[in-house]
Amino acid sequence: MSLFKKFTFHGGVHPDDGKELSAENPIETMPPPAVVYIPLVQHIGAPAKEVVVIGDTVRKGQKIGEISSFISANIHSSINGKIKAIIQRLSPIGIKVKTIVIESDQSEEIQETLQIKREELPDSKVLLHQIQECGLAGMGGASFPTHIKLCPPQDKTIECLIINAAECEPFLTCDYRLMLEKTEELIMGIDIFRKILNVKGVYIGIEKNKPLAIAAMKKALQNSDIKVIDLEVKYPQGAEKQLIYAITRREVPRNGLPMDVGTVVQNVGTAYAAYEAIYKKKSLYERVVTVSGPGIQQPKNILVRIGTPIQAVIDFCGGLIGKTQKILNGGPMMGLTLFDLSAPIIKGTSGIVVLTEKETSIYTEQPCISCAHCVDACPMHLVPTTIAKNARKEFWEEAEKYGAMDCMECGSCAYVCPAKVNLIHSIQLAKAEITMRRRAAQKQGALNGK
Amino acid sequence: MENKLILSASPQWRERDSISRIMYTVSLSLVPAWLISIYFFGFPAVYLTILGVISAVGTEYAIEKICKLPKTIHDGSAAVTGVLLAFNLPPAVPFWIPIIGSMVAIGIGKMVFGGLGNNPINPALIGRAFLMASWPVYMTSAWIAPRGGSLSSLTSNLEALTNATPLNLYKSSLNIIHTINDPVQIKTAQDAINSLSNNWLNLFLGRIGGSLGETSALAILIGALYLIYKNYVDWRIPFSYILTVGLLGWALGGFNGLFSGSFLFHVFAGGLFLGAFYMATDMVTSPLTRKGKVIFGIGCGIITFIIRMIGGYPEGVCYSILLMNLGVPLIDRFILPRKFGEVIHAK
Numbered sequence: 001m002s003l004f005k006k007f008t009f010h011g012g013v014h015p016d017d018g019k020e021l022s023a024e025n026p027i028e029t030m031p032p033p034a035v036v037y038i039p040l041v042q043h044i045g046a047p048a049k050e051v052v053v054i055g056d057t058v059r060k061g062q063k064i065g066e067i068s069s070f071i072s073a074n075i076h077s078s079i080n081g082k083i084k085a086i087i088q089r090l091s092p093i094g095i096k097v098k099t100i101v102i103e104s105d106q107s108e109e110i111q112e113t114l115q116i117k118r119e120e121l122p123d124s125k126v127l128l129h130q131i132q133e134c135g136l137a138g139m140g141g142a143s144f145p146t147h148i149k150l151c152p153p154q155d156k157t158i159e160c161l162i163i164n165a166a167e168c169e170p171f172l173t174c175d176y177r178l179m180l181e182k183t184e185e186l187i188m189g190i191d192i193f194r195k196i197l198n199v200k201g202v203y204i205g206i207e208k209n210k211p212l213a214i215a216a217m218k219k220a221l222q223n224s225d226i227k228v229i230d231l232e233v234k235y236p237q238g239a240e241k242q243l244i245y246a247i248t249r250r251e252v253p254r255n256g257l258p259m260d261v262g263t264v265v266q267n268v269g270t271a272y273a274a275y276e277a278i279y280k281k282k283s284l285y286e287r288v289v290t291v292s293g294p295g296i297q298q299p300k301n302i303l304v305r306i307g308t309p310i311q312a313v314i315d316f317c318g319g320l321i322g323k324t325q326k327i328l329n330g331g332p333m334m335g336l337t338l339f340d341l342s343a344p345i346i347k348g349t350s351g352i353v354v355l356t357e358k359e360t361s362i363y364t365e366q367p368c369i370s371c372a373h374c375v376d377a378c379p380m381h382l383v384p385t386t387i388a389k390n391a392r393k394e395f396w397e398e399a400e401k402y403g404a405m406d407c408m409e410c411g412s413c414a415y416v417c418p419a420k421v422n423l424i425h426s427i428q429l430a431k432a433e434i435t436m437r438r439r440a441a442q443k444q445g446a447l448n449g450k
Numbered sequence: 451m452e453n454k455l456i457l458s459a460s461p462q463w464r465e466r467d468s469i470s471r472i473m474y475t476v477s478l479s480l481v482p483a484w485l486i487s488i489y490f491f492g493f494p495a496v497y498l499t500i501l502g503v504i505s506a507v508g509t510e511y512a513i514e515k516i517c518k519l520p521k522t523i524h525d526g527s528a529a530v531t532g533v534l535l536a537f538n539l540p541p542a543v544p545f546w547i548p549i550i551g552s553m554v555a556i557g558i559g560k561m562v563f564g565g566l567g568n569n570p571i572n573p574a575l576i577g578r579a580f581l582m583a584s585w586p587v588y589m590t591s592a593w594i595a596p597r598g599g600s601l602s603s604l605t606s607n608l609e610a611l612t613n614a615t616p617l618n619l620y621k622s623s624l625n626i627i628h629t630i631n632d633p634v635q636i637k638t639a640q641d642a643i644n645s646l647s648n649n650w651l652n653l654f655l656g657r658i659g660g661s662l663g664e665t666s667a668l669a670i671l672i673g674a675l676y677l678i679y680k681n682y683v684d685w686r687i688p689f690s691y692i693l694t695v696g697l698l699g700w701a702l703g704g705f706n707g708l709f710s711g712s713f714l715f716h717v718f719a720g721g722l723f724l725g726a727f728y729m730a731t732d733m734v735t736s737p738l739t740r741k742g743k744v745i746f747g748i749g750c751g752i753i754t755f756i757i758r759m760i761g762g763y764p765e766g767v768c769y770s771i772l773l774m775n776l777g778v779p780l781i782d783r784f785i786l787p788r789k790f791g792e793v794i795h796a797k
Contacts, residue, residue: 015463170463241790254791325456332463339455355462362456366469366525367567371733372684373467376740381787383738403789411461418467419567425459 007205008232009242011379013412015235015333017209018171022292022299027177029303030316032079032104036307038064039091040098042346043137044144045071050100056083060109061283064100067132073145073347074135075100078285078305080107092310092329092343094336099344102307112280118188124196127278131192134277135284135347139269140164140238141330143348146270150196152259159262160201161193162247163271165217166231166238168207169331172351174288175268177301179206179213182272183220189275190226193266202226203247204268209233235333236410240265242379254406269350289345291317295324295354304345310352311341322356332359333411363420374413374423380406384413388423391430396437399430407431469566472682472733473526479673480533480728486669487662490596491541495662498548499536505552506532513561527566531555534574534728537663538721538768539581542592547585551577571775572732575768582768590763593659601659603652604645615659616646617720617764624759627705643705646719647712654718664721674727686743687736687750688726692717694751703759722754725767735775742778742785749774 041047048065058064058077065075081104089099121127128147136146152158167175178186194202204221206214208230217228229247231237241252243265250261258265266274269287276282285306292299297318304313310327314320328335329343331351345352374384382403390398407427414423487495510528514521522528535555536548555577560569582589593615595601602619614622623639623646630636652658656666664670677683699716701709716722730736730750737746750770757766788794 013465015465245790251791253793254789256791326458326462327455328462333461335460335462337455337457337462339457360456360462361464363464367565369469369472369527369567369733370736370738371472371682372738373681375738375787380790381792382789383782383786385738386782402786406789406791409460415461415463416465416467418465418469418472420464420468422459424461428459 006232007229007246008234008237009245009379011377011381011412012234012236012242013377013415014233015170015415018292018294019173019176019209021171021294022173022290022301023176025173025177025300027174027181027288027301027303030305030308030313032060032109032305033308033312034104035084035309036078036081036102036104036305037089037309037342037344038075038078038100038102038307039089039344039346040065040075040100041091042075042143042306042348043073044142045069045073047098048072048075050086050098052083052100054083054085057081057105058083058102061112061285063133063135063283064102071145071148073137073147074133074283076135076283076285076306077102078307079104080109081105090340090343092336092338092346092349094339112276112282114279115281116279121192121195121278124198127192127196130281131196131274131277134273134282136270136273136277137284137347138267139273139287139347139350140267141334141348141350143346146266146274149264149266150193152264156259157262158197158199158259158264160203160248160264161190161197161199162243162263162265163190163202163204163268164238164240164243164265165204165206165213165268166243167210168233168235168238169333169335169351170235171292171331171353172290173292174290174301174350176210176213178268178272178288179210180216183216185275186217186268186271187220187224187226188279189271189273192274192278193264193271197264199264203229205229205231205237205243205247207231207233207237235412236379236408239379239408239410241408284347287345287347287349289313289349290351290353292351293328293354294359295320295322295327295356297321306346307344309342309344310338313345313352314341314354320354322358324354325357325360326355328353328355333415334409365421366419368419368421371418373416373418377412377416379410379412380408382406384423384427385421387430388421388426391426391433394433396430396433399427400434404430404434469527470525473530475680475682476530476677476728477526477533479676480537480663482672483537483663483666483669483724484533486656486666487537487541490599490656490665491594491662492597494541494594497545498539498541498543498662499533501545502536502539502548502552503529503532505549506535506556509553509556510561513557519565522565525566528556531560531573531577533663534724535577537724538574538578538661540589540592540660541594541662543585543588547581547588551581554580567734569734570779571772572729572735575729575772578768579772595659596657596665599652599657602646603649603658604642615720615764616649616653616715617758620646620715620719621758621764624705640705647715650712650714650718653715661721661724664724667718667723670723670727674723677727683727683731684740684743686740687731687747690744690747691726691730691750691754692722694748695722695755698751698755703755716755716758720758720765721767725754725771726750729767730771730774735778737778737781737785739782739785739787741787742781745781745785746774746778749777
């Protein structure tokens with residue numbers, strides 16, 4: 001490694017990060033709400049299967065949904081109360097899913113305490129089981145069940161563990177606050193992952209625009225061989241494949257996984273959740289959420305129970321100011337616009353961002369002038385405009401040939417587009433269509449095989 | 451809730467950039483070249499350019515009015531086409547030449563294909579090619595000597611040899627050397643080429659005869675560097691284009707065997723700088739990928755040089771770019787960046 005090597009990737013953009021709104025605000029605990037709505041699917045994979053019935057009394061942290069297939073995650077109650085209903089209800093990703101409604105009984109909650117000491121860390125099998133029991137799923141957004149990531153198939157050798165603390169999405173500061181406030185706990189969480197994976201190299205990737213977090217982590221890791229990597233500031237530095245490339249110079253193969261290049265990536269938030277799961281036997285029923293944006297009265301980083309309606313979270317932060325136009329689940333680059341604030345906070349919700357009239361110009365699309373700015377910005381080295389043009393003509397095979405399925409929808413292309421073409425929208429359409437066709441072809445193949 | 455929430459696909463943030471900002475920045479960057487052409491060629495540089503712009507914008511507006519299309523003249527692209535067309539005209543052409551040229555450029559070069567973004571070839575160059583075919587006399591001989599200089603950049607009595615621009619003189623001199631068997635004439639022609647090659651500074655500054663906006667490589671360079679800095683021009687196209695012409699000129703452009711040509715003469719003469727920085731880099735009609743851009747530039751360079759040396763015209767920038775424009779869909783289809791994580795197997 002040369003002295004002047006920069007930890008970065010090709011492509012990407014530099015949006016205003018807006019993090020100053022909430023970066024200095026310590027994590028505040030939001031009181032548990034009277035009613036929580038807990039979706040049975042908050043992760044990638046199969047929905048959990050409910051293990052309670054209406055009328056049951058549950059306690060905070062009690063399992064209410066159980067793993068139903070290989071890729072799935074447990075779901076826990078986030079308050080003490082009674083199961084009021086099990087219904088189809090809107091989740092913050094915009095679809096209706098089976099949701100357990102729990103009404104609080106206002107009884108006193110037990111506070112989790114340290115159960116074991118650092119030296120008493122059990123062996124990796126026990127650790128893995130505990131992580132699975134506690135329902136951990138990636139907290140950076142994609143919410144892949146953590147225990148699956150931590151037990152790669154026998155034929156893959158894992159050489160390094162990368163902790164994703166890039167937090168490149170504008171406005172979000174929840175990982176930053178965790179690093180400042182829970183430094184020691186984070187490192188204990190990272191050690192858990194390390195023990196399970198039995199890896200030598202451990203890297204924590206932090207973007208250079210968070211010098212305090214870098215300093216705090218470096219100081220805490222003085223006597224450790226865990227390396228803190230100062231990443232160049234560029235969006236999407238926190239994208240898994242770009243992060244792996246920036247640190248190891250290895251490219252995850254197309255359609256491949258990080259384990260194919262001997263790495264496992266975990267989010268900082270997940271490391272903290274692992275610490276709590278192992279040392280406090282605490283299941284994942286609350287998380288730190290950044291509530292920010294120019295349209296919120298008091299931008300905050302808050303510890304929120306899973307299942308709390310977004311409206312309650314916004315009210316806790318003083319409500320809306322200005323002419324609100326968009327409320328996002330996530331940041332402005334990859335976040336989804338919300339249309340119903342009764343949707344709950346889930347494990348993957350890292351931020352709620354409110355944009356006002358000032359920040360949301362409504363653009364009319366102009367014709368693409370082939371300026372190729374999207375080509376230069378694409379971190380996956382695709383030609384976004386060509387994929388989008390093919391998608392609009394419903395040339396799905398062509399779109400696939402140009403790499404539609406490689407797109408991770410980071411939004412860099414549409415961000416730089418001077419014609420304001422909704423590139424991501426078109427590419428998402430192509431991806432959905434291609435996936436549907438693949439499934440149909442598989443079904444057909446299965447039928448023919450009989 | 452009194453105000454409704456807006457739903458939209460991600461990203462919710464967009465860079466503050468727009469097509470009109472690009473187009474007006476391009477127009478702005480052409481101001482140095484315009485000022486220098488006004489200095490050298492006087493009043494024609496003013497009115498020809500203005501007429502070109504008015505005609506281009508007016509044509510676009512009229513077509514959109516007649517066909518009941520949304521008005522797009524505010525995006526500034528028609529104005530840029532008008533300026534570039536005028537910059538490609540000899541200074542002494544009649545006033546109606548830029549008017550007709552712009553009408554053809556916008557009408558046939560752009561609007562028939564569906565307007566901005568859909569034209570396969572550079573509209574301004576379509577206009578110029580049309581004028582060249584229709585009024586060749588105006589387009590090849592309506593030159594004016596620049597203020598404080600001469601048409602061919604030479605001051606000696608060689609000027610009397612041909613009343614021509616440097617490229618014209620160069621070509622006819624080469625012709626004499628290769629075809630006429632008179633030692634005196636050959637000597638004169640060789641002298642002409644040698645002094646042209648040594649006179650590159652006048653070419654660089656633009657103190658020569660030529661089209662309105664093309665003569666001063668310096669002024670064009672100032673504007674173009676600004677555009678490269680703003681990321682509105684990818685340096686790969688002009689760089690590969692100019693380098694190709696220069697290297698070919700040096701290797702094959704002399705009269706004294708291989709590597710006897712003048713790199714600087716071939717680079718600074720004619721409309722190469724204007725073409726390479728402003729015409730070949732037209733976003734709509736140039737390739738999307740970086741590799742594609744280099745191929746495009748090299749292709750333009752080779753064709754330009756071939757036309758300069760053995761074609762029917764002294765200058766080949768216009769036709770070389772038009773020809774390469776036609777190859778752009780092919781380049782964009784096959785020259786793609788290596789996708790992230792894609793393994794290219796050696797064959």
